[in-house]
Amino acid sequence: MHDSSALIAQTNPQTPAHTLRLILGDQLNAQHSWFATRDAGVVYVLMEVRQETDYVLHHAQKVLAIFAAMRAFAAGLRRAGHRVRYVTIDNASNRQSIPHNLEALMAHYRAGDLEYQAPDEWRLDEALQHWSAAQPFATRMVDSEHFLTARNEVAACFRTGSPWRMEVFYRRMRRQHRILLDAAGEPEGGRWNFDHDNRAPWPGDPPAPQDWRTTHDHSALWHTIEAAGVRSFGAPNAQALPWPLDRDEALQHLEAFIAHALPDFGRYEDAMSTRSPRLFHSLLSFALNVKMLHPREVIARAEAAWRQGHAPLAAVEGFIRQILGWREYVRGVYWSQMPGYAESNHLDQHAPLPHWFWDGQIGMRCLADAVGNSLANAHAHHIQRLMVIGNFALLAGLDPQALHRWYLGVYIDAFEWVELPNTVGMSQFADGGLLGSKPYISGAAYIDRMSDYCDGCRYQRKQRVGPNACPYNALYWDFLQRQRPLLGANERLALPYRQLDGMAPEMLAQVRAQAAYWRAHLEVL
Numbered sequence: 268m269h270d271s272s273a274l275i276a277q278t279n280p281q282t283p284a285h286t287l288r289l290i291l292g293d294q295l296n297a298q299h300s301w302f303a304t305r306d307a308g309v310v311y312v313l314m315e316v317r318q319e320t321d322y323v324l325h326h327a328q329k330v331l332a333i334f335a336a337m338r339a340f341a342a343g344l345r346r347a348g349h350r351v352r353y354v355t356i357d358n359a360s361n362r363q364s365i366p367h368n369l370e371a372l373m374a375h376y377r378a379g380d381l382e383y384q385a386p387d388e389w390r391l392d393e394a395l396q397h398w399s400a401a402q403p404f405a406t407r408m409v410d411s412e413h414f415l416t417a418r419n420e421v422a423a424c425f426r427t428g429s430p431w432r433m434e435v436f437y438r439r440m441r442r443q444h445r446i447l448l449d450a451a452g453e454p455e456g457g458r459w460n461f462d463h464d465n466r467a468p469w470p471g472d473p474p475a476p477q478d479w480r481t482t483h484d485h486s487a488l489w490h491t492i493e494a495a496g497v498r499s500f501g502a503p504n505a506q507a508l509p510w511p512l513d514r515d516e517a518l519q520h521l522e523a524f525i526a527h528a529l530p531d532f533g534r535y536e537d538a539m540s541t542r543s544p545r546l547f548h549s550l551l552s553f554a555l556n557v558k559m560l561h562p563r564e565v566i567a568r569a570e571a572a573w574r575q576g577h578a579p580l581a582a583v584e585g586f587i588r589q590i591l592g593w594r595e596y597v598r599g600v601y602w603s604q605m606p607g608y609a610e611s612n613h614l615d616q617h618a619p620l621p622h623w624f625w626d627g628q629i630g631m632r633c634l635a636d637a638v639g640n641s642l643a644n645a646h647a648h649h650i651q652r653l654m655v656i657g658n659f660a661l662l663a664g665l666d667p668q669a670l671h672r673w674y675l676g677v678y679i680d681a682f683e684w685v686e687l688p689n690t691v692g693m694s695q696f697a698d699g700g701l702l703g704s705k706p707y708i709s710g711a712a713y714i715d716r717m718s719d720y721c722d723g724c725r726y727q728r729k730q731r732v733g734p735n736a737c738p739y740n741a742l743y744w745d746f747l748q749r750q751r752p753l754l755g756a757n758e759r760l761a762l763p764y765r766q767l768d769g770m771a772p773e774m775l776a777q778v779r780a781q782a783a784y785w786r787a788h789l790e791v792l
Contacts, residue, residue, distance in 0.1 A: 284310040284350065284376040289369065289383040291391070292319060292333045293682055295340045296558040297514045299384070299412050305348045310376055313341050314354035317363040320497045322390070323672050327503035328645040329679045330492060332510040335485050336557060339512040356495045365391075366398040379404055384411040385418075387598075388683045389605040413558045414595060415444065421599020431600065431701055434460070437592030444563075446591060447570060447584060455573075460588070461533065461581035468717050469538035473531055475546050479523035481516055482507040500625060501642045501677065510553055510679060517554035521565060524549040525572050533582030537650045539718035541632075544640040548648045549586070552680035555594075562590050589649075597688040600702055604688075609671070611691050613699035614750055616664040621789040624673055629792050631738065633720035634659060645679035650717065652678075657694030658708055662742035663786055667697040705759035708746060711737040731774070732781040738792060744770070745782030 285308040288301060292313075301311075315334055334356070341353045354361050354368055362368050373381060381399070385408050386392045399406035424439060425431050438459055441447060447455045469475075489505035511517040528547040535547055554560045566587050573583040601608065623629040627639035637651040647656070652674070660670050671690045675681045692702030711728035715721040721728040721737075730736035731744070747754070747767050754760055770778070785792070 282307075282376075284308050284378050286310070286380040286382060287312050287352075287369070287372060287376060287378045289365070289381065290340070291384070291386060292337050293387060293557045294384050294411055295336055295513075296411065296413055296561075297340070297343065298561065301382075301409075302344070302347065302349065307350065310350045310352050310372075310378070311341070311344055312352045312354070312369070312372060313337050314361070314365065314368050315356035316354070316361065316365055316368065317356075317495075317497065318365055320356075320499075323676045325499055325676045326501040326642075326645040326679065327489075327499040327505075328501060328508060328510065329676070329681075330497060330499055331485055331489055331503055331505060331508060332553065332645075332679060333557065334492065335483065335488055335508070336510075336512055336559070338488075343513060355491070356497065357491055366394065369398075370402075373402075373404055381406045382409060383407075384409055387411070389601075389609075390683070393606075411558065413561060414598065415440070415562055415591065416595045416599060418599070418602040421596055422603040424599075430704070432704070433592055433596045436596050436599075437588060440591050440595065444566075444591070446566060446587060447573075447580075456580045456584075461584045462588075464581040465533040465536050465585045466717075467534045467538065469535045469540050469543075469546055471540075471542065475540075475543035476527040478509065478545075479527060480509040480511070480520055480550065482509050483512060484508075501645060504643075511559060514559045517551070517559040520554065521549075521551060521560065521568060524551060525568055525577070529569065529572055529582055529586065530578045531582070533579065533585040536585055536648075537717055539633075539637075539648075539651055539655070539714075539720065541636050541719055544636075544644065545646070545648065550646065555590070556680050556682055556685065562594065566591055594685065597692075597702070598684050600688045600692065601684045604698070604701070608691065608698065609683075609687060610668070611697040611699070612667055613697050614661075614695075614753060616661075616695075616697075617666050618664045618786065618789070620660075620665060620669050620673060621792075623790075623792075630725050631659075631792055632724035632726075633714050633718065634792075636720060641677050645677065647678070652689075653694055653707055654709065654713060654717075655720075657690070659739065659742075661695050661706060661708055662739065662746045663789060664746075667691050667695040670695060699753075700757075705757055706754065708743060710740040710743040714739065732777045736781065738785045741778045741781035742785055744775075744778045748775070748779065 288309060288311050290311055290313050315337065320330055341351045345351050352372060362371065369381065381404060383395060386395060421436060424436050441454065442452065449455055484506050485508050486505045489503050511520055528549065532547040538546060540546060551560065551565065555562060555565065569583050569586050572578040573580055623638060627635060627642050629635050633655050637647055637655040641647045671687060674690045675683060675686050688702055692698040693707065696703065696706040711721065715728045726737040727735050728737045731740045744767060747763055755764060
């Protein structure tokens with residue numbers, strides 16, 4: 268059972284404590300060494316505060332799932348015999364700020380020491396360190412015991428002036444942690460990367476597995492959140508929220524993914540379909556990013572599935588690459604580049620986000636599906652985020668900071684350390700190529716090849732110009748033309764630039780005019 272109602276009545280709240288330990292909403296790691304022993308003089312503090320709900324406009328399911336998981340985590344600590352102080356969003360004494368609440372609680376418990384786990388977001392890290400330095404009591408930051416690398420480890424992999432590339436880091440991590448290596452220390456299957464095998468569109472067979480997640484009715488909690496005045500967007504789905512409450516549920520979801528989806532994950536990891544928003548994806552990123560699961564155990568379980576003959580090597584390598592490689596890598600990029608990275612806008616793009624980012628009402632079938640699923644489910648898989656939504660935003664000249672705020676808010680697994688590099692760097696090339704060696708852009712052909720979106724769409728995928736032409740096409744060629752001063756020397760764009768140069772002047776003029784029309788009418792596509 269997950270009954271957190273008892274949290275309001277704290278156990279011996281007046282009893283002094285020598286140490287308070289702060290647990291943030293994305294630090295729900297039940298295996299942290301903090302919890303190995305019980306100490307009546309230690310109080311664990313969790314709090315629901317407007318500081319965290321309001322720094323960006325969040326999806327309703329994100330706020331709801333994190334609060335529900337925090338309450339379940341606190342209840343679990345209390346069942347294990349730990350002292351817990353949980354501050355609810357509607358508590359009259361809640362100062363709606365982590366530092367201000369901590370000041371009050373330190374005085375209330377007459378505690379002399381405060382400990383907190385290292386925050387994963389720069390803003391919180393800076394705020395807590397600055398605040399701690401001004402306090403009369405001792406403060407100590409400890410490791411969250413979650414990641415496989417230290418904050419500065421990725422930066423240390425690359426010499427000054429050498430290009431940062433995830434593949435270099437990924438191979439190093441494989442060797443360091445002995446993942447998918449043979450007895451001689453070489454990659455299993457003779458290759459480090461099976462990405463070429465993992466680019467198939469989904470034909471409808473094998474069928475996508477049924478959603479294996481447990482749902483919970485959080486209607487009462489959602490009413491509390493709304494009554495407290497927390498603003499959000501997207502569908503709350505409070506009566507049947509499918510995101511895990513605790514580690515036990517997250518482990519069940521991991522096992523279900525291994526059993527039902529991992530064998531076909533690799534081949535179709537880039538595929539998209541209106542018939543299944545998730546296809547064979549794990550949906551484990553929320554559980555990982557709030558630390559219910561440790562990346563090492565997820566990787567080990569996937570590798571074991573291959574060694575036991577349950578899943579092909581290409582699928583397992585592709586899945587492990589996302590966690591061992593990409594997830595750790597983007598975190599390292601984030602910490603090495605902040606705070607300036609958040610303001611990156613290498614291509615100088617400033618158009619505001621159209622209304623359909625908030626309501627999903629757009630005539631382009633691919634965007635209607637990808638954005639619509641994001642609003643309905645607080646989730647979209649990586650190709651929908653990168654090659655449908657992000658691709659269009661880049662081609663249309665949307666502001667990368669505005670897009671960053673939307674991605675950070677809409678996706679349940681989005682925390683700035685992982686979302687910002689993926690959006691500003693990988694998706695929008697706003698960092699000038701630090702994260703990705705080229706912009707990830709395409710016309711309609713790629714989307715048509717990897718999905719069923721173009722079937723039945725009002726726009727024609729093979730037309731460049733005209734009222735029924737797919738907007739991706741003219742926007743793609745015009746983007747290359749507009750950004751040629753910054754991108755023309757990029758070797759990975761040599762082929763499209765040769766194609767652009769071979770385009771008849773009359774067609775190029777029509778394309779530019781058509782693209783200008785689309786950019787002026789983004790609200791009514």
